[in-house]
Amino acid sequence: MLELKNVSKSFGDNTVLDDVDLQVREGETTVILGPSGSGKSTLLRVMDLLEVPESGSLRINEDGVEFGSTLSDSRIRSIRKHSAMVFQGYNLFPNQSVLKNVSLPPVLNGKLSAAEAESRARELLGKVGLGDRLNEYPDNLSGGQQQRVAIARVLAIAPDYLLFDEPTSALDPELEAEVIKVLVDLAEEKRSLVVVTHNIQFAKKVADRVLFLDNGSIGFDGSPDEFFASSNERIRRYLTTFEVA
Ligand SMILES: Nc1ncnc2c1ncn2[C@@H]1O[C@H](COP(=O)(O)OP(=O)(O)OP(=O)(O)O)[C@@H](O)[C@H]1O
Ligand SMILES: [Mg+2]
Incomplete structure (x- = not known):
């Protein structure tokens, strides 16, 4: 399991993650949705320690860190060996x-x-x-x-956890479909995946679980069926932008 507890991260006076608690379970595909600027990439980058929060803790399997003091390189390496990130640009x-x-x-x-x-x-x-x-x-x-x-x-x-930040957003629809097929295969193999995406159809297809990030807080944590049927005003407003587009 990958677990964040009481994680807060600011850039200057912009609080991007506000006391976030979450657990990513093994063998599941966790999809993170939310408006632009809500903190999705930051949250994913915290899981790989590409961003270090001011406070809170991260635990991955048997390894953990408390934020708030300087992390040694060996501690960072030890945490990082559990996960790997696929970015939008392929590097x-x-x-x-x-x-x-x-x-x-x-x-x-x-x-x-x-x-x-x-x-x-x-x-x-x-x-x-x-x-x-x-x-x-x-x-x-x-x-x-x-x-x-x-x-x-x-x-x-x-790695134990594969982290994807908008893995298809730089691609034309036809090329996007090829990449989605690979991700769907991984999800079906019960790999532990965390996927940030703006592609709602893809999210519906692969998610075992949806986290909705709104303004630095987890506004929803549950099954995709519940999420897409939610009557929560904030979630409806978010989903409407896609239905209209
Ligand atoms: N390195 C940074 N320095 C300063 N501010 C940052 C930095 N990285 C992110 N931010 C700010 O943090 C907020 C959240 O950014 P983040 O990239 O996590 O959003 P996002 O949900 O991934 O958005 P998008 O859907 O557009 O990718 C934004 O206000 C952004 O400007
Ligand atoms: Mg982002």
């Missing part, structure tokens, strides 16, 4: 082949031998539908293909 190594992009990280962090990592990378690239592009360079791939390489790369380091 691939431009001078390495697709195969190397996926096989290098677990070798660099000492998790696998070069031979093991290569065979795992081939398998994962096959799984995301890129088994025939192993020797290509990232620049020669479409955005959707690059994002699928980025997902394979994160899977190669086998």
Whole structure:
């Protein structure tokens, strides 16, 4: 389980996360929804310690940290080994082949031998539908293909929790569908996923659980069925923006 307790984070006098408590359960897809600026990316970045809150605590499996004092690099590394983030821009190594992009990280962090990592990378690239592009360079791939390489790369380091911040928002609808298919497969495998998205149809399809973030607080935490049927005024207003669009 990944758990945040009493987490508060401000930028200057802008309180972005206001005493947030939440638990992400293993084997579930937790989808985080909410208006632009409500703190979704910040919340996800706290889970990977890319942002460090002023107060509260984070626990992932057997590892935990209390915020409020300086965190040592070893503490940060220890927490980070449990999770991995896939960003909107893919951050691939431009001078390495697709195969190397996926096989290098677990070798660099000492998790696998070069031979093991290569065979795992081939398998994962096959799984995301890129088994025939192993020797290509990232620049020669479409955005959707690059994002699928980025997902394979994160899977190669086998984190307990996979964190996705709007993984399809930079893509055209057709390319978005390819990436969504990969994410739906991961959700069906009961991986532990946390997904921030503005794609409501996708959210409906993959969510085991929805968190609605509103102005730095969790305004809803429950099943997707309850969320999409909610009569809460704030949630209705949020959902209406998509129905009209
Ligand atoms: N590094 C930063 N420095 C200052 N302010 C920041 C920083 N990162 C985020 N913020 C502010 O925190 C608030 C929440 O931002 P965040 O990126 O978490 O929102 P979001 O819900 O992910 O929005 P979007 O849906 O547009 O991606 C915003 O007001 C933003 O301006
Ligand atoms: Mg964001």
